[in-house]
Amino acid sequence: MSEWNKESNKRLLELIGSSIKGRRIQQEISQEELAMLSGVSHASIVRLETGKGNIALQNLLSILKSLEMADELKMIFRGPESSPSMLAKASSKKTRMRVRKSQSSTKESSKVWKWGEDKS
Numbered sequence: 001m002s003e004w005n006k007e008s009n010k011r012l013l014e015l016i017g018s019s020i021k022g023r024r025i026q027q028e029i030s031q032e033e034l035a036m037l038s039g040v041s042h043a044s045i046v047r048l049e050t051g052k053g054n055i056a057l058q059n060l061l062s063i064l065k066s067l068e069m070a071d072e073l074k075m076i077f078r079g080p081e082s083s084p085s086m087l088a089k090a091s092s093k094k095t096r097m098r099v100r101k102s103q104s105s106t107k108e109s110s111k112v113w114k115w116g117e118d119k120s
Contacts, residue, residue, distance in 0.1 A: 017051045020048060020069070023067045027067065031046060034063065034066060037066040038063045040062055044056075
């Protein structure tokens with residue numbers, strides 16, 4: 001199990017924020033400039049960098065793109081590539097049909113039962 005899997009969510013937010021702050025400083029961009037580049041409020045950037053609150057996923061993505069970090073998401077979300085033939089095969093699966101009672105059994109079961117009708 002990875003070290004990060006053992007961390008609390010709060011600690012993970014702090015680590016992510018610290019990483020983003022480090023990249024921002026490395027690129028010599030101020031928080032205000034990053035806010036303008038990403039379209040995210042200055043307050044949200046401060047919260048992200050300090051790990052002191054949640055940030056909307058769309059805002060996080062905008063910040064990552066502004067810092068040219070979006071490609072690093074490939075490491076997190078890598079998976080098998082879907083080829084056109086795999087997509088075609090997956091979409092050609094037949095949908096299962098519900099089993100329904102026949103029309104005759106529905107008519108019989110819809111009759112109202114009365115006392116004494118079951119005698120022959």
